[in-house]
Each structure stands twice: as C-alpha cells, then as structure tokens.
Amino acid sequence: MSDRLREQIEEQIATGQLPPGSALDEVALATQFGVSRTPVREALIQLTAEGLVELRPRRGAVVASVGPARLLEMFEVMAELEAMCARLAARRMSESEQAELLAAHRACEAARGDPDAYFYCNERFHNAIYAGSHNGFLAEEAAALQRRLRPYRRLQLRVRDRMANSFAEHEAVVAALQAGDAAAAANALRRHVSVQGERFGDLVASLQALDHAA
CATH class of the missing domain: 1.20.120.530 (GntR ligand-binding domain-like)
Structure with missing residues (x-):
C-alpha cells in the first residue's frame, strides 16, 4: 500500500500537480486516496529518502525545492x-x-x-x-x-x-x-x-x- 501511494504521490510531484514547496498533509492525502494515515506516513518517509520530499519543523512534509x-x-x-x-x-x-x-x-x-x-x-x-x-x-x-x-x-x-x-x-x-x-x-x-x-x-x-x- 505504501509503495503504491509513494508512486502516486511521486507522479503528482513529477507532473506538477504538487509543485515545489507544496504542503503534504497526511490527513488530506489519506482522504484523497481512501486509506489510513499510516501508509501515507510511510510513503512520505520513502519520498523523503529519495529527496523528493522534505520534513520541515512546524510545516511537516513539503515537496522539496531545489536551488x-x-x-x-x-x-x-x-x-x-x-x-x-x-x-x-x-x-x-x-x-x-x-x-x-x-x-x-x-x-x-x-x-x-x-x-x-x-x-x-x-x-x-x-x-x-x-x-x-x-x-x-x-x-x-x-x-x-x-x-x-x-x-x-x-x-x-x-x-x-x-x-x-x-x-x-x-x-x-x-x-x-x-x-x-x-x-x-x-x-x-x-x-x-x-x-x-x-x-x-x-x-x-x-x-x-x-x-x-x-
């Protein structure tokens, strides 16, 4: 489940639906994909490891911005x-x-x-x-x-x-x-x-x- 979610979120990032700097709210993503927050959290951790997502203090997960x-x-x-x-x-x-x-x-x-x-x-x-x-x-x-x-x-x-x-x-x-x-x-x-x-x-x-x- 988390792997499929990672692919779906990655696709939205790649196609510009989620541009750099976009907030990735776990609740909103769970609702969008019809799953619990646990696989969403796991998917975001995987995307963070890939460098596509950043975890920022007080902002949570956001789409990574590259200078x-x-x-x-x-x-x-x-x-x-x-x-x-x-x-x-x-x-x-x-x-x-x-x-x-x-x-x-x-x-x-x-x-x-x-x-x-x-x-x-x-x-x-x-x-x-x-x-x-x-x-x-x-x-x-x-x-x-x-x-x-x-x-x-x-x-x-x-x-x-x-x-x-x-x-x-x-x-x-x-x-x-x-x-x-x-x-x-x-x-x-x-x-x-x-x-x-x-x-x-x-x-x-x-x-x-x-x-x-x-």
Whole structure:
C-alpha cells in the first residue's frame, strides 16, 4: 500500500500537480486516496529518502525545492551517469533491447507536440539505455537520480522547441548505439542530458514562473 501511494504521490510531484514547496498533509492525502494515515506516513518517509520530499519543523512534509546551483550539480551527475550507461549499452545491448530502444524512439516521435505524452515516452527511451548497460548497480543509481529530477526534466519539455531538439538529440544517441560506437554514444547522451548555458537559464526561468503561479 505504501509503495503504491509513494508512486502516486511521486507522479503528482513529477507532473506538477504538487509543485515545489507544496504542503503534504497526511490527513488530506489519506482522504484523497481512501486509506489510513499510516501508509501515507510511510510513503512520505520513502519520498523523503529519495529527496523528493522534505520534513520541515512546524510545516511537516513539503515537496522539496531545489536551488539553481544544486539543480545544476544534479544534472551534471545525471549526465555522467547516463553517459556511462550509453558507453556500456553500445557494447552490450541485445537485439531485443535495441528493438525496445527504437520503439521508444518512435513513440517519442509520435508524441512530439504533447509535453506530457513525450515526458513518458522519453522516460521509456532512457530506461531502455539503462537496461542495455547490463550493469544493475549503475542502472539503479541512474534511475534513482532520474526519479529525483523528474519534475525538472518534465518542466524542460515545456520550453519552446525543447521537444524537437530533444528528439534530434535522441537520433544521435540511437545512431551511435546502433553503430556500437561507445564514445559517440556517451558523448551524445551527455550532451542531451546536460543543462548548460541558455538551456539552464530557460529551466530556471520556468521554475521561477512556476513559483509565482503557486
């Protein structure tokens, strides 16, 4: 029960229904999901361990807010983890795993124009690369940080032209993986995940707009 609740609350955080700084009242959540407070409390503890929720004195549980400097650090680490996944996947992906990657890539193409649909197809694309690395520990670490960055990766897709650029970047990753070029795959995925310069400025501006709207 607590695991299902964690997934449901995490989804609301990722999709912006619960933006950074939102209070997470145990009674309200228990009523919303039709459960007792105990599994809600357990779910919030799990989300706190993941870094998506903070426990603040006198405020209780709130959706975690990440400052720009910290966010940049997290994306830097995410870019390196994914680059490692791509480097290994270029050498280790099976034919069936490559087929899944291509299916996810085609799904991203079909979803362009719909940020929410693209968000889920994009997750499928990246998860296919994690699996293709055939390094369970690396895949777990990449997935854990991906979960923590989900609200921000989703927000990026609402920046003008980001979906089109993201898909073009995916094309470079797919080509390198199909060619078995480990260095090119790692570099392509690193560039895709990194948020530097204008991209980072756009992301911070979107976060500020979200804060003002809240």
